[in-house]
Amino acid sequence: MDANAEKLLDAIPKALYFDDKDRFFILDQTKLPTQSIFEEQKSLEQVYESIYFLKVRGAPAIGIAGAYGLVISLKDSTHLSLDEFLKLTYKNAEYLNSSRPTAVNLSWALKKLSLVATNFPKDGTSKELYNLLKTEAIAIHNSDIATCRAIGEYGSKLIGKGDGVLTLCNAGALATGGIGTALAPMYVAWSSGLRFSAYSSETRPLLQGARITCWELNKFGIDTTMIADSVSSYLMSLGRVNLIIVGADRVANNGDAANKIGTSSLAINAAHYGVPFYIACPYSTIDTASKSGDDIVVEERGSEELIYIKGQQIAPKDIKVFNPAFDVTDHSMIAGFITEKGIIRPPYDFSRS
Numbered sequence: 001m002d003a004n005a006e007k008l009l010d011a012i013p014k015a016l017y018f019d020d021k022d023r024f025f026i027l028d029q030t031k032l033p034t035q036s037i038f039e040e041q042k043s044l045e046q047v048y049e050s051i052y053f054l055k056v057r058g059a060p061a062i063g064i065a066g067a068y069g070l071v072i073s074l075k076d077s078t079h080l081s082l083d084e085f086l087k088l089t090y091k092n093a094e095y096l097n098s099s100r101p102t103a104v105n106l107s108w109a110l111k112k113l114s115l116v117a118t119n120f121p122k123d124g125t126s127k128e129l130y131n132l133l134k135t136e137a138i139a140i141h142n143s144d145i146a147t148c149r150a151i152g153e154y155g156s157k158l159i160g161k162g163d164g165v166l167t168l169c170n171a172g173a174l175a176t177g178g179i180g181t182a183l184a185p186m187y188v189a190w191s192s193g194l195r196f197s198a199y200s201s202e203t204r205p206l207l208q209g210a211r212i213t214c215w216e217l218n219k220f221g222i223d224t225t226m227i228a229d230s231v232s233s234y235l236m237s238l239g240r241v242n243l244i245i246v247g248a249d250r251v252a253n254n255g256d257a258a259n260k261i262g263t264s265s266l267a268i269n270a271a272h273y274g275v276p277f278y279i280a281c282p283y284s285t286i287d288t289a290s291k292s293g294d295d296i297v298v299e300e301r302g303s304e305e306l307i308y309i310k311g312q313q314i315a316p317k318d319i320k321v322f323n324p325a326f327d328v329t330d331h332s333m334i335a336g337f338i339t340e341k342g343i344i345r346p347p348y349d350f351s352r353s
């Protein structure tokens with residue numbers, strides 16, 4: 001890739017950063033696309049709320065946010081004895097892990113940090129352990145940057161000149177530490193000069209597709225069209241979609257994949273119209289402990305997310321609401337998983353790779 005293309009990729013917006021004064025900032029994504037504001041995270045509770053209320057969201061990004069969140073929650077406690085510091089580390093990790101249940105990256109990252117604590121020598125100091133935890137959190141972040149880039153390179157080969165590429169929700173830079181998962185192939189292909197059309201499904205109820213994916217892709221200059229979620233089947237019937245790429249929050253060992261609500265209906269429609277349906281995700285999203293989708297906990301969120309749009313009431317306040325944040329797409333409908341190790345094709349058995 002030439003230097004110009006590299007420069008373009010470097011300029012893609014970031015979801016979060018950790019600075020050399022051990023301060024942790026996230027881009028408050030609830031304010032997009034009208035405001036782009038970084039908010040410093042100063043406490044455990046604040047990070048918990050930022051994850052719960054989707055100020056930071058997307059599976060890899062919440063994993064990284066969990067790791068940095070744990071670090072900043074321990075920053076002012078290095079005066080404690082090692083024993084007390086360890087107890088606090090596990091307690092805070094457990095609390096952060098309870099903020100959202102479906103994306104496995106959160107527990108994956110927190111487990112990595114907890115393991116550093118468990119393996120830490122008993123004669124070491126709390127300050128030394130704090131520094132090791134910080135190093136591990138930064139390593140998780142850096143590794144995600146490289147992973148996204150690899151996903152982008154592998155996935156870009158699937159996009160042809162003039163293709164229509166449809167995505168749902170936001171699995172872009174703002175859902176990760178790098179250039180995204182599902183959007184990474186688009187970024188790499190476009191920056192190398194390939195021209196295609198992107199379609200972004202708005203993603204009710206929280207509109208991550210409209211507010212975040214459209215913002216990201218538009219900013220990058222990719223030819224992007226927004227559709228209402230209900231349009232995808234008709235769009236495919238018109239032959240305007242050649243490829244679908246979405247992200248994932250947790251992938252079971254057999255390839256069943258949890259992702260934003262609406263993904264499964266997209267895959268079913270894609271099968272009907274013969275459109276290849278791909279999931280782009282890092283290995284950190286693959287949970288071999290979940291044998292199939294039946295083992296995946298799907299987060300259910302509050303009724304207010306459907307009854308109100310930006311504070312405006314759009315349905316009776318006392319209406320019954322069912323608001324699952326994710327659904328599970330059957331592995332039989334997934335043409336492949338675009339990962340940092342290449343494109344994995346069926347039959348899926350991730351415990352072997």
Ligand code: MRU
Binds near residue numbers: 059
């Ligand atoms: O509820 P969200 O916005 O966190 O849901 C995000 C998604 O469903 C993404 O597609 C998934 O986390 C993959 S992000 C690379």
